Amino acid sequence: MPRLRTFKVAAAVLGACALLVAGATQAQKLAPTVQAEKKINDDSATSQRRVTTLARQTQDLLTEYRSVVRETESLKIYNDNLERVVNDQRNEIQSINRQLEGLEATNRGVVPLMLEMIGSLDQIVEADMPFRIEERRARVERLRDMMDQAEVTASEKYRRVMEAFQSELEFGRTTEAYSATLPGTEQTVDFLRVGRTLLVYQTSDNKTTGWFNPRTRSFEELDDDRFRMEVKNGLAIARNEKAPDLVMLPVPAPEEER
Numbered sequence: 162m163p164r165l166r167t168f169k170v171a172a173a174v175l176g177a178c179a180l181l182v183a184g185a186t187q188a189q190k191l192a193p194t195v196q197a198e199k200k201i202n203d204d205s206a207t208s209q210r211r212v213t214t215l216a217r218q219t220q221d222l223l224t225e226y227r228s229v230v231r232e233t234e235s236l237k238i239y240n241d242n243l244e245r246v247v248n249d250q251r252n253e254i255q256s257i258n259r260q261l262e263g264l265e266a267t268n269r270g271v272v273p274l275m276l277e278m279i280g281s282l283d284q285i286v287e288a289d290m291p292f293r294i295e296e297r298r299a300r301v302e303r304l305r306d307m308m309d310q311a312e313v314t315a316s317e318k319y320r321r322v323m324e325a326f327q328s329e330l331e332f333g334r335t336t337e338a339y340s341a342t343l344p345g346t347e348q349t350v351d352f353l354r355v356g357r358t359l360l361v362y363q364t365s366d367n368k369t370t371g372w373f374n375p376r377t378r379s380f381e382e383l384d385d386d387r388f389r390m391e392v393k394n395g396l397a398i399a400r401n402e403k404a405p406d407l408v409m410l411p412v413p414a415p416e417e418e419r
Contacts (some may be wrong), residue, residue, distance in 0.1 A: 268315050272308070275322050279304045282325055290360045290373050291344060292332070292352065300325055333357045338399035344380060353395045359412055363392045372411055383411060 174289070279301060286297045304322060307313055333356050343350045343362060350362040350369075360373040370389045371382040383389075391410055396402040 258387060271315055275318055276308060278322050278326070279308070281323075282329065285329060290354075290357060290375065292354045292360050293339070293341070294344075297329075300328075336399050338396045351396055353392060353399055355395075355410065359410055361388075361392050361395070361410060362387070363396065367393055385411075 208384065282304070283301045286294070286301060304325060307318055307321060328377060331355075336353075336355050338351060338353050340349055340351050347362070350364050352360060352362045354360050361371065363370045367389060369382060370392050371380055373379070374381050388410070391408045394403065394406065395408045397408060398405055398408070405413075
């Protein structure tokens, strides 16, 4: 019996060794296959990473392309609007040029008219009663000087000329009292102007009273002493120092037509 056991053990050992040898041989045969499969897996992972990188780059390029398309569309809209603005400005410039041409033609007609109006205003001042005569003459001279000033527009010149005529027109509807030098003397007197109808004066001591005689076109003293108090009251009324009241003043009679 012992020998039989020994034989079985040896046989088992030999069988195990045979299996180990067979396993090693089989492993050697499978090694190239395993290596090939490992290489395939590595290549597949590398390819996947490359595909992922290309997909990300493609997505980035697509996003950039869409952004460029939107920007291009925005630029097209902006350029179209800018072109309309430029065309409108070009039309506006042409309209302004036409207006300037018309304005130049208007100026050629208006300037002689304004010069004629200033000349007429000068004649009115010189033919009128000599109230505030120096101020009115100075205004006419300022208007003449203004006409030679290039920085003053034609519309502004016309406005000032019309203002001067308006001021002269107002003199016919107002009454005023003022102090000035009596023409032909060095004496300062108080003048009372009643529209363009009457211009009288009186010294500050109330001793001398006179008027501008439109027929002789000169200042004359009034011999009638009754006018002294009337002129004094008229001056006080014009200065708002007294309530309005009726005063008797030497109004000249109208001349008969010949």
